[in-house]
Amino acid sequence: MQQAKGTDLHPACRKQNVYVDKPSITKSGRKFGVVRIGRTLHFILDSLDFCLFCRKHFPCALNSYRVWGFSTKHLRPSHPQTNAMFLKTHKTASSTIMNILFRFAEKHNLTLALPAGQNYHLGYPHHFMAQFVEGFKTMGQSYNIMCNHMRFNLPEVRKVMPNTTTYFSILRNPVSLMESSYAYNKFFTPAFRRSKDVNEFLASPWTYYNMSEYTNNVHARNYMWFDFGYDNNAMDTEDYVQRVIAEIEQAFQLMLLTDYFDESMVLLKDTLGWELDDVVYFKLNSRSQDTIESMTPESKEKVKEWCSLDWKLYQHFNRTFWRRIQETIGLEKLDQEVNLLRMRQKELMELCLLDPVPIDKTKIKDKKLQPFQSGRANILGYNLKEDMANETLRTCLRLITPELQYMSYLYARQFPEKKRKSTAFSLRIGA
Numbered sequence: 222m223q224q225a226k227g228t229d230l231h232p233a234c235r236k237q238n239v240y241v242d243k244p245s246i247t248k249s250g251r252k253f254g255v256v257r258i259g260r261t262l263h264f265i266l267d268s269l270d271f272c273l274f275c276r277k278h279f280p281c282a283l284n285s286y287r288v289w290g291f292s293t294k295h296l297r298p299s300h301p302q303t304n305a306m307f308l309k310t311h312k313t314a315s316s317t318i319m320n321i322l323f324r325f326a327e328k329h330n331l332t333l334a335l336p337a338g339q340n341y342h343l344g345y346p347h348h349f350m351a352q353f354v355e356g357f358k359t360m361g362q363s364y365n366i367m368c369n370h371m372r373f374n375l376p377e378v379r380k381v382m383p384n385t386t387t388y389f390s391i392l393r394n395p396v397s398l399m400e401s402s403y404a405y406n407k408f409f410t411p412a413f414r415r416s417k418d419v420n421e422f423l424a425s426p427w428t429y430y431n432m433s434e435y436t437n438n439v440h441a442r443n444y445m446w447f448d449f450g451y452d453n454n455a456m457d458t459e460d461y462v463q464r465v466i467a468e469i470e471q472a473f474q475l476m477l478l479t480d481y482f483d484e485s486m487v488l489l490k491d492t493l494g495w496e497l498d499d500v501v502y503f504k505l506n507s508r509s510q511d512t513i514e515s516m517t518p519e520s521k522e523k524v525k526e527w528c529s530l531d532w533k534l535y536q537h538f539n540r541t542f543w544r545r546i547q548e549t550i551g552l553e554k555l556d557q558e559v560n561l562l563r564m565r566q567k568e569l570m571e572l573c574l575l576d577p578v579p580i581d582k583t584k585i586k587d588k589k590l591q592p593f594q595s596g597r598a599n600i601l602g603y604n605l606k607e608d609m610a611n612e613t614l615r616t617c618l619r620l621i622t623p624e625l626q627y628m629s630y631l632y633a634r635q636f637p638e639k640k641r642k643s644t645a646f647s648l649r650i651g652a
């Protein structure tokens with residue numbers, strides 16, 4: 222991947238017409254020198270993580286250090302971070318990330334902040350409350366990872382997650398997000414039920430969208446804005462939008478992009494100090510081609526106006542995403558790591574999967590591995606190769622297990638004395 226020359230556009234963004242700020246420091250010796258000094262400082266200061274006094278009195282300093290005016294906050298930590306809060310926004314590839322987090326949690330024996338009782342999300346569409354987490358009353362702030370759907374509410378999340386937690390989330394271009402949401406929520410969301418298809422809905426959204434049906438309609442307008450805890454029907458004024466973006470920026474250390482998923486995985490593993498293998502994934506929750514509707518150019522433009530809060534949110538974090546890449550690993554290294562990630566993914570797909578692409582639910586042999594279906598969407602899944610050695614099977618099965626089944630398994634493992642969730646599933650292999 223070549224760095225964009227004489228233009229403000231990253232080459233990958235040019236086709237989508239998404240503007241990116243021009244980096245102020247280019248790939249030069251000066252930049253590498255500064256980064257090296259920064260890394261050394263970061264290593265020394267990161268060691269302070271072991272210091273209980275610092276942990277207690279300067280919790281924020283563990284995520285971001287500022288020394289002699291030089292911020293090290295975006296540099297790779299010297300040891301893997303195990304406390305992470307992922308705001309699982311809807312229809313943004315969030316289930317694929319959840320699978321990555323579940324596998325990491327299992328590998329390192331971490332504690333998950335899972336939905337209490339028979340629930341599959343953390344109180345959505347209500348604002349999150351600490352008591353929605355199983356065991357909160359007895360366990361307090363001793364969880365490592367939180368990643369189920371919720372409507373974000375920072376003060377309550379802070380009651381559950383330790384002060385050293387890295388907060389991150391993911392945003393998707395609101396145009397493709399709308400089409401995905403329409404298919405998935407077709408029979409649930411009143412505004413979608415009343416219209417024939419996504420183009421008809423967008424030609425005249427107010428004909429179908431009734432504000433009094435508030436939370437039932439959140440999938441139809443500014444879905445991401447709502448998930449971040451804000452009013453998806455709020456007036457789009459400059460001051461308000463800037464205030465919300467500033468608040469989100471303050472709360473979240475990292476914002477990923479669905480549209481640049483592999484680039485996002487590289488950034489994620491660097492932010493958390495993880496290995497490349499920790500973020501290798503199989504795409505989950507994808508749809509069959511015949512349930513993807515083609516949007517007219519007018520519909521695509523209309524989304525930017527109808528979901529203007531989401532559009533501004535996405536544009537802002539698209540800019541900061543590329544700026545952060547430029548300021549940390551740079552486009553060239555990013556490209557190399559994305560290639561490594563794709564090679565590793567291909568290797569694992571060849572090792573694990575019977576078919577080279579995700580398959581229709583009716584073709585999934587083990588019915589227990591079928592993903593949850595909704596609306597008009599035909600959500601695809603996988604078949605594993607037969608006769609794999611136990612260790613390989615263990616790895617492969619985790620990569621393809623849909624979120625509800627995986628969560629039920631982890632819930633039963635973490636709370637053996639509690640009643641199992643209804644999608645009870647076992648990932649135990651061998652004795």
Ligand SMILES: Nc1ncnc2c1ncn2[C@@H]1O[C@H](COP(=O)(O)OS(=O)(=O)O)[C@@H](OP(=O)(O)O)[C@H]1O
Nearest residue numbers: 311312313314315316317401482504505506507508
């Ligand atoms: N790796 C990767 N890269 C790009 N896109 C991906 C990836 N993984 C999943 N997806 C797409 O994300 C959509 C599903 O999102 P979620 O898992 O967040 O859905 S859900 O809210 O949990 O139901 C769904 O989008 P649509 O197919 O458009 O519906 C998936 O295809």
